[in-house]
Amino acid sequence: MPLDRIDRRILERLQRDGRIANADLAEVVGLSASACLRRVRALEEAGIIDRYVALLDQSKIGRRxxxxxxxxxxxxxxxxxxxxxxxxxxxxxxxxxxxxxxxxxxxxxxxxxxxxxxxxxxxxxxxxxxxxxxxxxxxxIRAVSKNTAFPLPEAGPDLPQQAKAK
Amino acid sequence: MPLDRIDRRILERLQRDGRIANADLAEVVGLSASACLRRVRALEEAGIIDRYVALLDQSKIGRRxxxxxxxxxxxxxxxxxxxxxxxxxxxxxxxxxxxxxxxxxxxxxxxxxxxxxxxxxxxxxxxxxxxxxxxxxxxxIRAVSKNTAFPLPEAGPDLPQQAKAK
DNA sequence: TTTCCTTCGGCACACCGATACGCATGGCTG
DNA sequence: CAGCCATGCGTATCGGTGTGCCGAAGGAAA
Structure with missing residues (x-):
């Protein structure tokens, strides 16, 4: 499944805020709510979005x-x-x-x-x-940084290229 | 902030499904929707829930x-x-x-x-x-397992003990 | 024991957002 | 050029969210 620029923008955002309201996400990426929702569903079904989770503060639950x-x-x-x-x-x-x-x-x-x-x-x-x-x-001794978000370069083709490759 | 059994059940669930609807979460943990929402908000404000994120499938976005x-x-x-x-x-x-x-x-x-x-x-x-x-x-060579969810033992006090310790 | 006070859950309602249509548009293909 | 597919938009409906209020339970003090 090829990802165009809008998909990457959606993923980038969801990687940072998995609970953003679809309406807000749509506005951020520049789509209507329905179109945005359809893309998110497609990304979920393709398994690109694996799952949504809550991340806990490790020190606050006593796992320093x-x-x-x-x-x-x-x-x-x-x-x-x-x-x-x-x-x-x-x-x-x-x-x-x-x-x-x-x-x-x-x-x-x-x-x-x-x-x-x-x-x-x-x-x-x-x-x-x-x-x-x-x-x-x-x-x-200390966690300097912990990321769950992968970089998704904005560069690259805007539209799916050679989508034929199923 | 002391966590009682219900808090732990909420966290356990949210660590696995960060997007569960509050109404459903309430049913799972055995509370009314409003009471459940209040607890979730409290956990968020205490910083115990750090944030919500979407996890992507590493291989599907080409980061094997x-x-x-x-x-x-x-x-x-x-x-x-x-x-x-x-x-x-x-x-x-x-x-x-x-x-x-x-x-x-x-x-x-x-x-x-x-x-x-x-x-x-x-x-x-x-x-x-x-x-x-x-x-x-x-x-x-291969990721055998990758967890973001910390174990939260069901055992332990049901109610906050000595909540005096601010 | 009684009373006060705090905490927490349940209930009900108003509102906002999610979701599922139908329709329009544009690109590609035969 | 016609038809098809993909994709976006607008709308209407439905369900969930979030708030205000009340009542129950537990603790402390008189």
Whole structure:
């Protein structure tokens, strides 16, 4: 699905304010309310807009610490990886998990209240992950910036080009 | 601000669906619409709900790669740190930046379309960051999971305890 | 215990925005 | 040139939002 300039403007705005009223969004991007709504629906159905969420203030709910954990597995076999990933998916304390190229196999991000809370998470969640051979933990002192919005260059074609490519 | 069980249920829900209609949210958490709206407003004003956003599908907008960059600075002086952080804040390509304890000083996350796109970001954004002495780049092959929702244990007091603590 | 006071939820109503039409326009194709 | 498809606009209706008011529950003090 090709994105024209108006789509990008819609996405840019929704990435910053997911709850903006459709009427207001329409005005910002320069469309009528109905036309705007139709585009937003199309973006949702195409899966480009994955979902809408509320972001909480991490410190205000007592999760001040971000902790990164690099994990190496005992083997790279499919079963080992799958078992590990399924366990990760089941844990609500693991905020993020990436399969990595390079030194470690996985990189995890954990949000903990304090060192004691991290010990709980370590004991009840991390230590139970299957197939782990080595863990390296790094503490974040402070989050400098945290973005959920991807840049969508205003440049580029105004209209869908070669929309034929389905 | 103490959170009772209903607040936690509201937050849990809004973290998953930031656009749920207040009337529906009220039904889910077992309140009338007006009472529910008042609580949501209070959570917003307290800053516990930081903001609402639309999350895009990273692969569908052509940003398949997550890249982590560990950065060490030439010095730890206040000016060096500030200058670096200000430059980071200005870059829209840097999705995340943490001040770290341990080996490296900072950890950055970048979302790029492909290796060529990363080269552009490296050249136009990373290479221009001031005060950098060493950079170590790790590529993520695949994101196993990405959460924005913090766990909010249902357990705990139903009612605010010792609300005196202002 | 009684009374006051504060807090919080429910109810009802007025209004605003969302949504679903039908119609108009413009570009592309045969 | 005719027809089709995509896309935008305006309108009408319906449902949700948000406010004002009341009443219930709980705590404190006399």
């Amino acid at each position: 610490m971000d902790i990164f954990v690099e994990i190496s597995l005992k083997s790279q076999s499919n079963e080992t990886l799958s078992a590990f990933e399924e366990a990760v998916a089941r844990s609500t304390e693991i905020m993020e998990c990436h399969l990595m190229a390079g030194d470690a196999d996985y990189l995890l991000r954990i949000a903990a209240a304090d060192p004691v809370d991290f010990e709980r998470i370590h004991r009840d969640h991390l230590a139970r992950l299957p197939g782990v051979s080595r863990m390296r933990t790094s503490f974040a | 790669m997550d890249i982590f960059v560990e950065i060490s600075l030439k010095s730890q002086s206040n000016e060096t740190l500030s200058a670096f952080e200000e430059a980071v804040a200005r870059s829209t390509e840097i999705m995340e930046c943490h001040l770290m304890a341990g080996d490296a000083d900072y950890l950055l996350r970048i979302a790029a379309a492909d290796p060529v796109d990363f080269e552009r970001i490296h050249r136009d954004h990373l290479a221009r960051l001031p005060g950098v002495s060493r950079m170590r780049t790790s590529f993520a």
